[in-house]
Amino acid sequence: MSKLQQRLGAIPLARLKGIRRGIEKESLRSQPDGKLALTPHPAALGSALTHPHITTDFSESQLELITGVHADVEACLAELTEVHQFAYRALHGTAGEPGEMMWVSSMPCGLPSDENIPLGRYGTSNVGRAKSVYRMGLAHRYGRRMQTISGIHYNWSLPEVKSDEYFALIRNFRRHAFLLLYLFGASPAVCAS
Numbered sequence: 001m002s003k004l005q006q007r008l009g010a011i012p013l014a015r016l017k018g019i020r021r022g023i024e025k026e027s028l029r030s031q032p033d034g035k036l037a038l039t040p041h042p043a044a045l046g047s048a049l050t051h052p053h054i055t056t057d058f059s060e061s062q063l064e065l066i067t068g069v070h071a072d073v074e075a076c077l078a079e080l081t082e083v084h085q086f087a088y089r090a091l092h093g094t095a096g097e098p099g100e101m102m103w104v105s106s107m108p109c110g111l112p113s114d115e116n117i118p119l120g121r122y123g124t125s126n127v128g129r130a131k132s133v134y135r136m137g138l139a140h141r142y143g144r145r146m147q148t149i150s151g152i153h154y155n156w157s158l159p160e161v162k163s164d165e166y167f168a169l170i171r172n173f174r175r176h177a178f179l180l181l182y183l184f185g186a187s188p189a190v191c192a193s
Contacts, residue, residue, distance in 0.1 A: 015158065015159060015160070018071070018158065018159030019157070019158055020069050020070065020071055020156065020157045020159075021069070021070055021073070021154065021155060022066070022067050022068060022069045022070065022076065022155045022156075023065075023066075023077075023080050023153070023154055023155070024064055024065070024066050024067075024152070024153040024155070025064070025065045025084070025152050025153075026057050026062055026063065026064050026065075026150035026151055026152070026153075027062070027063050027065070027102035027104070027150055028059070028061055028062050028063075028102070028103040028108055028150055029061045029062070029063060029100045029101070029102065029103070030100060030101050030102070030103045030109075030110065031098075031100060031110075032099075032100075032101065033110070034103075034109055035110035035111075035112075036110055036111055036112060036117065036148075037061050037100045038061065038116070038118060039061075039100070040060055040118075040121065041056050041060055041120075042090055042091065042100075045063070045087060045091075047123075048060075048120065048121070048122055049122040049123055049125070049127065049128050049131070052066070052068075053066050053067070053083045054066070054083065054086075056120040056122075057120065058119070058135055058138060058139075058144075058147035058148065059117055059118055059119060059120060059135075059144070059147065059148055060118040060120050060121055061117070061118060061148075062120070062148060062150060063102060065080065065083045065084055065087060066083070067079040067080050084102075087102065088102065103150070105189075106149055106150050106151045107149060107189070107191065108145070108148040108149065108150070108191065109191035109193060110191065111148065111193050114139075114143055114144045114145055115144070117144040117148060119132060119135045119136060119139060119144075120132065120135050135147075
């Protein structure tokens with residue numbers, strides 16, 4: 001038995017069953033021709049500032065679908081599926097209109113020039129304005145195109161784990177980050193735009 005197997009075997013099953021998780025899935029809204037949808041966040045999806053499951057990320061064109069916290073993997077995925085289906089139906093359009101789609105790849109395609117990528121708009125409240133100002137800063141620092149790269153955030157927590165134990169996990173992740181990013185973060189194709 002390897003050292004890793006011994007360590008994994010020493011973890012109490014109750015601790016593993018107590019893991020909580022949630023998912024945030026980002027997708028760009030695109031037109032049927034694959035170009036970025038430059039329209040405002042659809043009203044049918046609710047307020048980007050206050051909706052608990054659907055918001056925008058960096059861009060007005062970048063949806064973020066959010067699940068609640070779940071102890072069960074299947075329940076988490078089922079909720080993400082429901083939110084995804086709701087958003088898809090809202091974007092699909094009406095009779096005679098082609099509607100919009102959620103771009104499936106993490107790397108965007110059909111992007112306009114940097115200044116034409118719309119920043120997320122959250123209204124005129126102090127919180128809404130702060131979110132918009134933050135995105136302006138990201139646009140100046142990194143460029144708008146860079147911020148349209150979308151992905152999935154898998155958030156999780158272990159029961160009764162202290163900060164120093166999370167830091168140990170982070171150190172181990174960093175030690176193997178090159179391999180993890182190579183295996184899970186590589187995009188096989190990038191659009192020329």
